[in-house]
Amino acid sequence: MHYAQYAGRAPQFFTIGHPFPLEGGAELPSVILAYHTYGTLNEAGDNVLWVCHALTASSDVADWWPGTVVEGGLLDPSKYFVICVNKLGSPYGSTSPITVNPATGESWYLDFPQVTIRDMVRAYQELRTALGITRIKMIIGGSTGGCQAMEWAIMEPELFENVSLTVTLPKITPWIVADSEAQRMAIEADPTFFERRMDGGGQGLAAARAMSMLIYRNSVAFNRTQHDPDSEKLEGYRAASYQRYQGEKLRRRFNAHCYYRLLQSLDSHDVGRGRGGVAAALRRITARTIVTAVDSDIMFTEPEVRGMAALLGADYHVIHSDYGHDGFLIETPEITRILREYL
Template identity: 55%
Template sequence: MVRYYDHTGPFPLELGGRLPDLRIAYHTYGRLNAARDNAVWVCHALTANSDVADWWPHTVEEGRFLDPARHFVVCANILGSHYGTTGPLHVNPATGIPYYKDFPPFTIRDMVRAHRLLADALGIDRIAALVGSSVGGFQAVEWAVMEPERIENLVLIATSAKASPWTIAVDETQRMAIEADATFGQPRDDAGMAGLSAARAIGLLTYRGPRGYNLTQQDREELPAAHRASTYQQYQGEKLCKRYNAYSYYAILNAFDTHDAGRGRGGVAAALNRITARTAVVGITTDIIFTPSEMRELHGMIPRSVYHEIDSPFGHDGFLVEHEQLNDILYPFMNQ
């Protein structure tokens, strides 16, 4: 069941704006033990929510690396999201209507600062394991650099310490699709939906990559009326529109591009050298967003880190699909 933490008073944002108040939606699984040393914090990706068991199949189960019998698993919905934490569809107290496109810009560091408030409220002084994949990994890297003393173990899956020009270009292409929708910017919950659908279809190309598409979307007829790959793109765009909104998607893409663990810290290498957590870095063989070579480079800059690789044809989405391989890597790591 989703829970909420309400932070009273203003929440300043790194880019100069501020929120007059802050609500954080979160889920927990298992119980915090008497020593308060069994907390496992999961940072979620772009359009996921705080219910890890819902979007990450076969992970929050007995015998899995997020075993609620062993761990107190926490996942907080990120700032700007559509799933309960303060975001563009929340009412701006200054105007009495939702923020929509006027939601103040925020960064990955702001997301982490919000998570830190919740961790304090839950009485979690020490996080036994901090787990993040994709944009969730951005948050995990930032938190481990920001508060190295709080994080005992760190798991980084298909992610990076800095948004690359390639990933920023992908995000900009998605933003262009949203901006091309003439309804985007209108004060309506459903504004920009056609643009959001197109943006999601663009994003999916990078999530799965050519091997994933060629494996799963082959036509079954020689001359079909509609290609499977075409209907798949349309379906996935429509599917996201049923559960998300263009303003949150746009705002989080902007936050994605701010990610740079080395900003103000002497560069990425110097920042990562601050991490004291025992760390597992996990790449995916066919990931074209965060390539295996980039993941190995990340591993090389983090002290006390080990590197593993998932073999999957499903690209970046391999971390969601290959749960058996992932568990074989992470269950021993987290339960040593």
Template identity: 50%
Template sequence: MNNLFKYNQPFQLEAGGILPELELAYQTLGELNKDCSNVVWICHAFTGSHDVEDWWQGLVGRGKLYNPDRHFIICVNVLGSHYGSTGPLSINPATGEPYYHTFPFITIRDIVNSFDLLREHLGIQKIKTCIGGSLGGQQAVEWAISQPDLIKNLILIATNAQHSPWGIAFNESQRMAIEVDPTWKESHPQAGIEGMKAARATALISYRNYETYGITQARNDEPLGKAHRAMGYQRYQGEKLAQRFNAYSYYVLSQVMDSQDVGRGRGGLVQALSQIKAKTLVMGIKSDTLFPINEQAFLAKHIPGATFQALDSLYGHDGFLIESQLITKAIKLWKKFVRLDVNPMYDFFKRLEKKEVAV
């Protein structure tokens, strides 16, 4: 079910700005049980939406790991995004016009604080599982720190505690591509759209890797002067995003990702992560070049009792969206080991490869 939560009071932002009011588009699947113990809160990534069955259909749906017949599943479109929550194309109550370039700077913490308003509105006192990958994982880990007693199980995939200079450089390169679009200085919904196409093409390089392109976009002895497959792929990805997103939200959310630093104001990263009480599974993708696996190893090292699992995938960072079967197996095994109180640093997949366990 698609819903809209309206908060008609000023919302203070971490960087000092204020949203006079806010709206959050969200989806719920399934029914809340009597003791409210079946809540699964899924945090979406950069250009994702609250329609979690669409972008994570391998994990969510009837017969899947997160089944609405058993779970009450919530996914919320983040502030700044394109899919119904307050963002750059929303009307600014102070002016009666869309925000466009005047939309205030927001952070991961602002997004989490907005989630908490919705949670209170829904009367949810405990989240059984909070899960997210990439930007979604940044939200999940921030929430587990800011509200240590709220989340029972925390699952973090291809994410980090602090966004790296490497990741920030990729995002700044994408913002520069938007800025050189001559229409970017204008104020209309299509402003900067050609620049965003180039930005998305840049992003795809970081979402995949050398080996991915070598296989999926392999050269086929094209005649001189004919476009290579990789060229067409980059342009296709830019066009595809332009049909469903806008450059303002893209720009804003890239800055949101850069804001990630759970140690800010908390005595540093290690001190902040040590505050997490949730039982935690951290998964990293060995071929991820944007959120390298050492970032997930850092999370697992400093979150008390956390489990770390390295996943093999051809698809780099995008593996968290594509490798649903692999992720499902890892989560199921982790849940078994948590119940049995087995050493959380055990390597699940070594046992799988030896056929010592069945899923």
């Protein structure tokens, strides 16, 4: 079956009907998680591939990672029960700034409390129990999805057989925090962001996305793909229109309030918090771990990812890509080749 036959399905929903305390001290009165599944859970509840999505993706992994959810592919629904959950704070169905606050009957917007990566994983744990999943053959996470996978492998080490961490780190660097803050400043510069409306902050979000493209890619990618062969030009540059296109594309499909809070979630990621530091936390992971870097990534750099792999004693792989951090989504055949060796 071609992957397109799996993509575009409506999500399922799971409700946590009790108050859900957050790491920062606030509390959500209840939580809804949107999720997609492909394939059938076996009687033992252990033929599971759990995918954690990145910053602005959804739970429809067949849509945003084309070519993977296909018979004979990496996420083969004929063999595995594949699941991806939309993380807290995202606008694709789970509880977020644009869902309704039961206490007011209106959307949360900026009243939505800070949610950490650890909070997201605690919500996944409740869904996992409700579905009857007893063991996860492989959890797969790239970028911020890798942050989630790492947290969960530390929280419940016995649950996982394999942990795949791609272009991610155990603690967010000042470089990434600086990028996030610059993006938040762009959103805050749009006065509509502070209005209680669904499209509030839209232009600020577009500007933030254009900025983020510079860290998601790199100069090699831009200089190769956005080159203007017309040396007589005085305006209308290809790279300029590309930035505006990327900003507008995200503005149309995402939400500024959600993006703002998700950047804060990323900034707070530190597996060593309350666990005696990063090295001590990573020692809790007992599953076979596969760490993959992209050689041109300037967000989660190859030397930094290699250092994490050494702390984990992980199998380490480096993918070549001209597309920087986004290479983890673009170089699908190479990632598939690596991970299928462990399945």
